[in-house]
Amino acid sequence: MEQNAEVEAGRLENLAAGQLPARCRFIIVPTATTLPPGHLLPRTFFEFPPERVARLLLGKILVQRIKGRKPIAGRIVEAEAYLGPHRQPPDPAAHSHRGPTPRNQVLFGAAGHAYVYSIYGRYFCMNVSCEPEGRAGCVLLRALEPLAGIDQMARNRNLGPTAAAREFASGPGRLCQALAIERTTHNGLDLLDPSSTLQLLDDGARPGRIVVTPRIGIRHAADLPLRFALAGNACVSGPKSMGRA
DNA sequence: CTGTGGATTTGCT
């Protein structure tokens, strides 16, 4: 605990002194590690097609409240839409595209729930279910800008005190690792329940310009423009943050 | 019951 506090203090000093590389300058942590005041998103927010929800989620906050610890939180800067089997044309990249299975059943349930799955035996990916109950569709959370609980994120991700902002939660696997999100504990969780450990908040922040690209790392439907990100944000995944478009 | 391959990350070359 003592040590964590020191790590966080050191990180904040670096930020204040401007010692971090230029590519980190978009980080929004300099003054506080406490969560900005915000409210839970309403269920209706998610009862729409995933491409619409993905856009709207940019700028919103994902927070993990582990008992006895300070909240870990980040602002969503990148997300992808995966469409349900009711859509035309179909989306063969979506886990739900062949209909309900034991793994993907949460996608066919009520909106605003977490769909967490493991991939490549090493990592987890986190999605938010969309569409009215009975229809599948979801948004994959691909990158966060660190907001609070930086020390815990650093420990979860095995990062040193000089780590750049984008190393914490840029990429779906990193995002889950940073917030300690796992399939067994978080799959199916209601993200809009006040008693839930994992929540989606709106603090009123307005996102800037949004860029749209094809989704990352898929084989099928690789051309559909269903990836959304905040333009120029340093924490967007990929070799460099996405420029204009 | 078994074979297969994936919405990824990391480290080494």
Place this chain on the structure above:
DNA sequence: GCAAATCCACAGG
């Protein structure tokens, strides 16, 4: 730039 790491859902026999 490429390959290894390494789990499990699911389809097919």
